[in-house]
Amino acid sequence: MYDIWSILGFQHELSERYIRFRDYKRTEPLRSGPGEKGNPLYLEGEEKKLADSLIEKEAFNRIASDKIALDRSLKDVRDKRCLDVQYPKVLPKASVIIIFHNEAWSPLLRTAHSVVNRSPPQFLHEVILLDDFSDKAFLKTDLENYITKTWPDGIVRLVRTKERSGLIRAKIAGAKAAEGEVLIFLDSHCEANTGWLEPLLSRIHEDRTAVLCPEIDLIDKDTLQYTGTGSFSVGGFWWSLHFSWRPMPHHERLRRQSDIAPIRSPTMAGGLFAVDRQFFFKIGAYDPGMDVWGGENLELSFRTWMCGGKLEFIPCSRVGHIFRSSHPYTFPGNKDTHGINSMRLAEVWMDDYKRLFYTHRKDLLTQDYGNISERKILRERLQCKSFKWYLDNVYPEKFIPDENVKAWGMVRNPDSGICLDTLQKDEKTVFDMGMFHCQSGGSASQVISLSNKDQLRREEACLDAPGGDGSRLSLRPCTEAKTMEWIHFKNNGTIVNKLTHKCLDIGKGTSGGYPIMNSCNGKDSQKWTMQHYINL
Numbered sequence: 001m002y003d004i005w006s007i008l009g010f011q012h013e014l015s016e017r018y019i020r021f022r023d024y025k026r027t028e029p030l031r032s033g034p035g036e037k038g039n040p041l042y043l044e045g046e047e048k049k050l051a052d053s054l055i056e057k058e059a060f061n062r063i064a065s066d067k068i069a070l071d072r073s074l075k076d077v078r079d080k081r082c083l084d085v086q087y088p089k090v091l092p093k094a095s096v097i098i099i100f101h102n103e104a105w106s107p108l109l110r111t112a113h114s115v116v117n118r119s120p121p122q123f124l125h126e127v128i129l130l131d132d133f134s135d136k137a138f139l140k141t142d143l144e145n146y147i148t149k150t151w152p153d154g155i156v157r158l159v160r161t162k163e164r165s166g167l168i169r170a171k172i173a174g175a176k177a178a179e180g181e182v183l184i185f186l187d188s189h190c191e192a193n194t195g196w197l198e199p200l201l202s203r204i205h206e207d208r209t210a211v212l213c214p215e216i217d218l219i220d221k222d223t224l225q226y227t228g229t230g231s232f233s234v235g236g237f238w239w240s241l242h243f244s245w246r247p248m249p250h251h252e253r254l255r256r257q258s259d260i261a262p263i264r265s266p267t268m269a270g271g272l273f274a275v276d277r278q279f280f281f282k283i284g285a286y287d288p289g290m291d292v293w294g295g296e297n298l299e300l301s302f303r304t305w306m307c308g309g310k311l312e313f314i315p316c317s318r319v320g321h322i323f324r325s326s327h328p329y330t331f332p333g334n335k336d337t338h339g340i341n342s343m344r345l346a347e348v349w350m351d352d353y354k355r356l357f358y359t360h361r362k363d364l365l366t367q368d369y370g371n372i373s374e375r376k377i378l379r380e381r382l383q384c385k386s387f388k389w390y391l392d393n394v395y396p397e398k399f400i401p402d403e404n405v406k407a408w409g410m411v412r413n414p415d416s417g418i419c420l421d422t423l424q425k426d427e428k429t430v431f432d433m434g435m436f437h438c439q440s441g442g443s444a445s446q447v448i449s450l451s452n453k454d455q456l457r458r459e460e461a462c463l464d465a466p467g468g469d470g471s472r473l474s475l476r477p478c479t480e481a482k483t484m485e486w487i488h489f490k491n492n493g494t495i496v497n498k499l500t501h502k503c504l505d506i507g508k509g510t511s512g513g514y515p516i517m518n519s520c521n522g523k524d525s526q527k528w529t530m531q532h533y534i535n536l
């Protein structure tokens with residue numbers, strides 16, 4: 001049936017049988033056609049030209065997406081051991097909430113179809129398509145008609161906000177509209193894979209305070225290829241309050257008894273997660289003062305841990321997401337909503353550690369972040385733990401640039417008034433360490449710590465100097481390498497590499513230039529002071 005429809009080009013027609021029985025296990029292998037089994041779709045000729053011309057605006061290949069069946073099949077990318085897990089026959093039912101603003105047709109409906117088709121009906125209370133005030137015409141009656149025609153049993157329902165709410169308030173609205181015992185949020189360009197639901201529900205059934213993320217697989221924005229993420233990561237954050245993926249820490253590997261057991265994570269990416277409905281509202285849902293996009297994922301992560309819950313990634317639950325290159329929607333008022341939302345989060349949840357956020361975001365200090373008194377009352381009422389407790393217990397690997405270090409701040413050559421400076425380069429890349437006129441502590445790119453492990457480092461990257469006389473120093477991800485270890489002699493000001501015994505030297509000494517390594521010679525060009533000495 002599918003093959004014929006696909007060959008004829010009617011990819012959007014759906015098999016009766018498929019819908020009525022939601023027989024997600026047996027139907028999966030029968031299909032072929034563009035993008036089936038999660039395969040990539042490569043366009044050619046005119047279609048490719050059209051796709052290329054749209055990709056900048058839509059931030060993904062909509063033409064390819066439109067050619068792929070809305071209920072395409074996927075490869076089962078789970079660990080084989082997941083197939084043997086027996087889940088309880090009775091589980092709480094889920095409301096799946098898919099929020100969207102001006103989402104393209106095919107990814108939106110593919111998300112809905114994947115959820116309906118791959119969820120055992122007895123565990124799915126409803127799918128809510130939460131429209132955050134879209135203005136595209138096809139999302140009006142066309143969408144309404146499609147929903148009533150495709151799901152006459154009413155399993156999918158459309159709820160619209162009355163104004164543009166931003167994704168955070170839209171998620172609150174979705175949660176309020178939902179009736180299921182468990183809420184599962186998804187972005188509007190996802191595909192739920194085989195067996196995704198049961199592991200989430202059964203873990204929540206076991207522990208109502210667990211907030212759970214499926215493993216997020218990759219749907220390629222250009223070819224729509226679905227790829228399982230191989231090695232399991234956990235969530236972290238930068239002190240600038242951006243989310244990061246990081247390898248599972250050693251202590252978590254040791255704690256887990258099995259490779260398919262839940263993985264504790266300090267933070268979540270934000271879009272895809274399951275939570276007990278009551279617990280979600282008990283710990284304060286979301287901060288309704290946050291606008292459009294950004295920051296709410298870290299806020300919920302910190303709050304979950306600090307207020308008595310836990311955050312886990314569930315390896316047997318797999319959902320793909322299209323990672324787009326930019327946002328295909330407007331930011332009303334052109335505000336840096338991530339920055340301002342993050343201020344609210346830092347002010348309410350991070351105690352003194354908010355200083356580390358503002359080190360990176362001095363520009364925000366003049367911004368108005370609105371009223372946060374309700375959120376402070378919430379924290380008080382729930383008797384949540386401190387941010388220090390969170391760092392010590394949930395994220396002990398997190399480097400704190402001004403605590404448990406020997407010294408930190410500007411690394412200054414007094415003779416020239418020049419400081420080590422990243423020259424604004426992104427720490428996620430490897431680059432040569434630069435120098436610039438000292439900024440009296442005003443610039444995040446001059447903050448460097450001498451750690452207790454004798455590394456000269458930033459959040460994740462360390463100064464490395466394996467070379468001889470005249471060689472530059474690079475900043476790269478910290479390892480155990482001896483070339484990343486340093487001794488700073490406070491009495492004569494030298495900074496000496498432990499392996500090469502060479503001294504850090506300003507070289508030509510030009511602001512905007514690069515320091516080098518040289519044989520130690522006692523000259524002023526090799527003298528340095530650090531801004532704050534703590535334990536040296």
Ligand code: UD2
Nearest residue numbers: 099100101132166167170187188269270271292293294295
């Ligand atoms: C990530 C999250 C996203 C959210 C965001 C931080 C994943 C996979 N995605 O960004 O869920 O946590 O980080 O805030 O973890 N939308 C609205 N109203 C708006 C703007 C967006 O409803 O005003 C919808 C949008 O259609 C989409 C969802 O919100 O379904 C998330 O937006 P995104 O896909 O642009 O965010 P993403 O994946 O870059």
Ligand code: MN
Nearest residue numbers: 187271321322
């Ligand atoms: Mn998204």
